[in-house]
Amino acid sequence: MEHYLILARSVTYAQRMQRALERAGIRSRIFRAPRDLTDAGCAYALRLGVRDLREALTVLHEAGLDPLQVFLYQKGLYREVGA
Secondary structure, eight states, X not given: OOEEEEEESSHHHHHHXXXXXXXXXXXXXXXEOOGGGOSOTTOXXXXXXXXXXXXXXXXXHHTTOOOSOEEEEETTEEEEEEO
């Protein structure tokens, strides 16, 4: 199943991002970022649906919560699509 991962620098930052998204009606789930996606050992990720990315990035930007990186999971692989 395709989805996006938005990487955050810490669990606290990821929680702030998730709250901002929830207020906008966007569902997400927090978990530790896969090791092969980041050099930062303590990075966390928010998983969200394919249809929600554009609005999610707008909401996060307006809240001053910019992601480290954004990845698309497709056909068993992660591909960076921006930040």
